[in-house]
Amino acid sequence: MSLPEGVRVRVLRLVYGDQRAAAELAARLTDRQAAGLDPLPTDPADLAPGLLHDYRREIRALPEDTRLLLLLAAADQYPVATHAFLRAVAAARLDTRPLEAAESAGIAHATAGGVGFRDAWTRIAAYETATPADRREAHRLLARVLHDDTELPRRSWHRGAAALGPSGRLAAELTAAADRARRAADPALAAALTERAAALGTDPREQSRLLARAAADAWHSGDADHARTLAARTHTDALTGVLALRTGQAGEAFDALVAGAALATESVQLLARATEAAIYTGDLRRCRDAVVAARRLGVRAPGVLPALAAAVDGRYEDARDLLEATAGRCGPGGDPSRLLHAGIAALMLGDHTRAATATVRAAAAARARGLTATVSQAMEFRAYADFWTGRPRAAEAAALDALRQSYATGQDNGACHLQAALAMFAALTGDGDLCRERAAAARSYAMAHGLGLPAALAQWALAFLDLGFGRYGAAAARLRALAAFGPGHGHRAVRHLATPHYVEAAVRAGDTRIARAAHADYDRWARAVRSPDDLALSARCRALLTPGAEALDHYRTALELHADGTRAFERARTELLFGSALRRLRRRAEARDRLHSAREAFDSFGAPHCAEAARAELRALGAPATPPRGTEPPTVRLTAQQLLVARMAAEGATNREIAARLALSPRTIDHHLRGVFTRLGIRSRIELVRLLSEVE
Structure with a gap:
């Protein structure tokens, strides 16, 4: 099945790069999933059941004490890494010699930190093959040895995973642990904790709120498919708008974000996202609607929103003053969203040096906070500054x-x-x-x-x-x-x-x-x-x-x-x-x-x-x-894309591998290489390797 590039990349990511699992998952996708309209499945049992069945059979062939050690190691690593295996083994006085059977079978091996599995699917199989009772016992043991203050969120995770059924007390503990994970810039852990809290909760309204929070955390961590799956269970305007801004119809995103701002406490942040939606659609007149909404809510219109509204109305001097105020908020360590808006404002002012600074700082701040989804957005607008400044x-x-x-x-x-x-x-x-x-x-x-x-x-x-x-x-x-x-x-x-x-x-x-x-x-x-x-x-x-x-x-x-x-x-x-x-x-x-x-x-x-x-x-x-073929290096004759393709080819990558890495078709890569050979006056990859080694 031929998949859009975005779907193909996400399929490979979900299956940990395993080609057999990728082929199995691609064949199981619905038409809407294959087109990128619906989120992909994220449960391992739904990704590649055939592969997982074969791996489980391998695990079941091992001795029982070997399987229990592998279960403990897997529970320590999946789906939340807690690094407590060796302490758990010591606390329970377990004999690790049975791991030799797993090593002989090529399934796992001992490492300085515990156990290394053959691959991610083997680790999942080791966990999924165990009985629910054995899994709960493994989680209880791991929870007992996590005592350090920084380990409390992971301790709460294991306590929640070991629960037999709903528990308001555990749900509250997991919710508090998720807050700690967010403060520690770990949205992936926060998402897992919050989703588990929702599963253990007893109040339907609170469960819906927690699922929405888990979806937001999953989105920030870069797990878009899981975020969209969770969001579909909440029907929250704010969350729907945030996801649609980056994955759906930008106009619908704007409407949902403005509607969500009227109901949410973080109305300023949602109006900032609505501004971005208006920018992506090109319907800048919508900025007036957002300014009116901000006045109605009694909040200050964020970022470039009032400046865009002024520019659309032809009030260029007012727009300039507002843009200058926004572009000036580009100091290091700031909020990524504000820095992004500062970069956009600087671009509109024609200040590409300040735009580059603001967008680079936005990406750095997003990385420091674990906001994976925001990093590439900042780099979208950095591209404008790089283009104009001739790099x-x-x-x-x-x-x-x-x-x-x-x-x-x-x-x-x-x-x-x-x-x-x-x-x-x-x-x-x-x-x-x-x-x-x-x-x-x-x-x-x-x-x-x-x-x-x-x-x-x-x-x-x-x-x-x-x-x-x-x-x-x-x-x-x-x-x-x-x-x-x-x-x-x-x-x-x-x-x-x-x-x-x-x-x-x-x-x-x-x-x-x-x-x-x-x-x-x-x-x-x-x-x-x-x-x-x-x-x-x-x-x-x-x-x-x-x-x-x-x-x-x-x-x-x-x-x-x-x-x-x-x-x-x-x-x-x-x-x-x-x-x-x-x-x-x-x-x-x-x-x-x-x-x-x-x-x-x-x-x-x-x-x-x-x-x-x-x-x-x-x-x-x-x-x-004065043609540039004298003392200058021959690579000056190549375009930026040709030079990138040439270097990859010289490193031994095939045309198909280069195409996958650059999100292009193999036919285009072949065209680029023919252009490289023509411009450099060579005929083979061997000559290309020799020439690039001499130049670089």
């Missing part, structure tokens, strides 16, 4: 890592956004096939889930690719279409960011009427936020819209402003356009300097198609183009 190779590697994490944690909406960002990186480096593949994947998913932000970003990537190769009419047409897309299909902020590219494409295609109107609004925003980069791009647009020699002063102004900004790639484009204008006006010396500077910058960014455009201008000028 495509490092940015692409970070985005690919975040993409894998998004798929693994069930955040397919975030993965879609990252696919669109990767399409932009491919456009920057001139890799047309990869750009189109990434953009198609992003747009297909985005349209089905109402995600205007990645849909618009993917469309912009395709237009940017056309612009880089001189297909000005096609680029202008794509960007005009982007301006017409409504919420769920486009995005006002992306349309605005793409304005300088639209002006360039439209002018080069001979259509300036709409370009002038688009530039007027862009210039008003640039003057309001006072971003050097935005002002520089506005000056570049003015130069493109100004005929003859009068344009040159605008280009000079643009370069002066770029000097105080961070958008290095756009500075190189400005130099290319300036050099071209100078050449046409026969100002040869200055044109040559500008074009050489642009060529060198594009070579350093790994954008060979843009560098070639600068060389073409130099050739038209009659100046040497």
